[in-house]
Amino acid sequence: MARTSAAGGPGATDEVVAWRPPRVPGISEVLHASFGTHGYPVHTHSTWTLLIVDDGAVRYDLDRRPHGTEEAPVTLLPPGIAHDGRAASGSGFRKRVLYLDPGQLDAARLGQDGVGPAVDRPAIADPVLHRRLDELHRILTDPDAGLHAESRLALVVERLTRHLAPARGSGGTGPGDGLAGRLRELLDARTVDGVTLDEAGRLLHAHPGHLVRSFSRRFGLPPHRYLDARRVEHARALLLDGLPPAAAAATAGFHDQAHLHRRFVRLLGVTPGRYARSGTRTR
Template sequence: MPGSSRRRPGGVLYIPDVTTERPRTHELRAWRPAVPGITEVLHAHFTDHAYPRHTHETWDLMILDDGAVDFALDRRRHGASDTGRVLLLPPGVPHDGRTVSAAGFRKRVLYLTTDVLPDRLAGPAVDGPILGDAPLRRRIHRLHTALTYEDDALEAQSRLAFVRERLLVHLDAHRVRPPGQEADRLAARLRELLDARIRTGLTLDEATSVLHAHPTHLIRCFTQAYGLPPHTYLTGRRIDRARRLLLAGERPADVAAAVGFYDQAHLNRHFTRHLGVPPARYARAARDRGR
């Protein structure tokens, strides 16, 4: 019925708002991830909507997936229709937003705390809220993908660190330092930490605290030394351990917990991506061969 709502798979709230003037469709998914620095993730599709003038306590980091949006920031109007660009709205500064065509727009938004970006950097963001930076856009997209799964905390934290770094460069508050002579030493120490924490896992904050290194610098050192980022290395070690347990006859649900995956679905997703088959089928094939 008009004005009612129903839940779609994946937590998407579908709200058809049918009026005599113009049909409106809102699709909205929002959640709070278990990643420090991000208060909310929002994915939305609006075909006819206007945000009133308001402010946030957080930074509003938005990418468009389709359509166009018009917004005012600190009384100056802007238009964004290029899906390759990034919108960054600072905390405490009034802004609005509205659709500009019948197709509306699709957006993905991260609300970042002032621990990620200090509010003292609001000035440069007000002067230039639309960033034409394709690498930054790709980093944000990959962060959204990681945030879709609550069980990949290290990956999400690592991707947030690189998004933060590039935003700070845009706001003229950071210079990227390439790995130096200390790279191999830092990488080896991080690898030791990861090997010791295969089941329990390791957060990026813990690693940087123990090793006294900047997050993105630490990840760059590790990637330079071993050819893959820390979160990918940890997942690979877990998969190796899971294979041994499955071949020994352990149940996939027990294996998931034993090697550090959040649950069996988490194990299934990564195992299938690595080996092309889910763990139960892998174990069954091994049993069949042994008969």
């Protein structure tokens, strides 16, 4: 697999390699990327985002609170919580990311639907965890990793659980509670077909304006931006499974390929076609 040797400065070509590892349950996607200029707008994932930065540093707001990867070598971002991302300096950054299925971290055992500790403490200062992640990423570049990668993933998840467990039993309102949570559930169920605010208002017995305010206040981005991010996430999986961009656009709920292209580039800094081709380099 080709890699960049450094993040590259302003104006440098951004590099993205993404793939879905075969026979490794629990990992929905692997992404290795170098960005000199791209900044991530506010968005969410349905997965846990586990990343290490190999060169440079990333600044980000998580749930509208500022953080940076300089704080610790490992960063864990929980599902459903709004965040952005940008280079901490003009030299850009190079990162490796695992997108973990939500069930990999036991929400019932971790408290607050599994997101409270990670929202409060996304930076994890654990050299052992960092080393295990580095090893896992190296193994995942082998298409036949199989059981070896599963074993390494189990060690990573065990270590993450240890870091999140101290917050067990903490109180507070989880992201699925209240009107905003019900609207998010509706958007998740209608990701492809979509839903108008008027229809959502009728279904949830709330004024559309109140829906937008409640959702934006709770999740840090308006409903349409959340829906865009979910559709892009769906399209990413389809592209890495080999679906052409036009078909992925239609299947994920975009009006057409051009609509997918605009949203994809805005969020990920690369075109859908380039993203899809990057996955073939690991097969």
